[in-house]
Amino acid sequence: MIEIKNLYKGYGQNPVLKDLSLQVEKGSIHGLIGRNGSGKTTLIKCLTRIYQQDRGSIRVCGEEIYDNPNIKSRIGYVADRNEYFPNYRIYEMVDLYEELYPGFVREDFNDYNEAMDLDDRMLIKQLSKGQKMRLAIILNLSIHPDVLILDEPTEGLDVIAKRQVMDFIIQEVEEREMTVFITSHHLEELENFCDSITMIQDGKITGHGSVDEMKETVTKIQAVMRKGVPHGFDQWKGVLHYSNVGSIYTIVWKHFDEEKEEALRMAGAELIEEIPISLEEIFLYENRRQEGA
Numbered sequence: 435m436i437e438i439k440n441l442y443k444g445y446g447q448n449p450v451l452k453d454l455s456l457q458v459e460k461g462s463i464h465g466l467i468g469r470n471g472s473g474k475t476t477l478i479k480c481l482t483r484i485y486q487q488d489r490g491s492i493r494v495c496g497e498e499i500y501d502n503p504n505i506k507s508r509i510g511y512v513a514d515r516n517e518y519f520p521n522y523r524i525y526e527m528v529d530l531y532e533e534l535y536p537g538f539v540r541e542d543f544n545d546y547n548e549a550m551d552l553d554d555r556m557l558i559k560q561l562s563k564g565q566k567m568r569l570a571i572i573l574n575l576s577i578h579p580d581v582l583i584l585d586e587p588t589e590g591l592d593v594i595a596k597r598q599v600m601d602f603i604i605q606e607v608e609e610r611e612m613t614v615f616i617t618s619h620h621l622e623e624l625e626n627f628c629d630s631i632t633m634i635q636d637g638k639i640t641g642h643g644s645v646d647e648m649k650e651t652v653t654k655i656q657a658v659m660r661k662g663v664p665h666g667f668d669q670w671k672g673v674l675h676y677s678n679v680g681s682i683y684t685i686v687w688k689h690f691d692e693e694k695e696e697a698l699r700m701a702g703a704e705l706i707e708e709i710p711i712s713l714e715e716i717f718l719y720e721n722r723r724q725e726g727a
Contacts, residue, residue, distance in 0.1 A: 542576045583614075584614065657705065
């Protein structure tokens with residue numbers, strides 16, 4: 435559904451996206467995570483044709499998106515800040531979307547808005563950040579896009595609105611096989627929402643796969659080490675982080691296997707036990723490793 439090949443985008447002599455390649459399957463929810471300045475926003479803006487890439491290709495539904503109105507009309511985009519015409523009223527924005535997008539269904543917008551509870555007579559400039567986000571999401575869902583691109587879509591939303599929005603999106607994915615491409619700093623939300631994740635740093639992909647696959651590559655263990663860890667333990671291959679409370683050590687280890695477990699036992703470890711690790715922890719320790727921290 436989304437196919438990105440050898441994408442390069444720079445500003446002057448400063449590269450931002452460095453020959454990045456990525457594929458997102460139809461009917462899936464794909465998350466993009468990375469620190470500020472990693473290239474996430476630039477990638478989103480290339481996908482939505484706000485920016486034009488310098489090299490490489492972006493295809494949606496098998497077609498290049500550049501200068502392709504047909505494909506653009508099948509892509510919904512919710513930005514992190516949705517600054518619509520400030521002097522329009524909500525019902526005028528609905529009229530505009532109905533005119534611009536052939537797939538827009540006013541009745542569906544009204545159904546969504548029963549939950550979002552927006553007064554369609556309100557001026558856009560009167561809306562709070564959260565209300566603007568709710569409006570943007572249900573406007574774009576109502577065009578029934580093949581691809582929905584979301585940039586920090588839960589910013590400004592309360593807990594109830596977040597849950598409603600997520601349910602709306604999941605319903606569209608299940609019923610119509612809509613493809614979702616989402617970026618967010620709230621990694622705990624993405625962990626429970628996404629089918630797959632791409633981790634990006636300094637314009638390059640540093641991790642990619644399902645949440646379960648990413649968790650399989652990084653293991654968090656606890657071990658009793660009465661004599662402490664050996665000298666230079668932090669330089670052992672794959673060790674991303676360790677800490678201790680007394681003789682109980684918590685170790686985050688990339689590609690932990692039987693050979694590494696045996697080496698740990700030889701170093702004096704007892705009662706080695708694997709414990710759950712979150713996507714946020716994987717992101718944190720992978721970034722530290724990439725940065726040499």
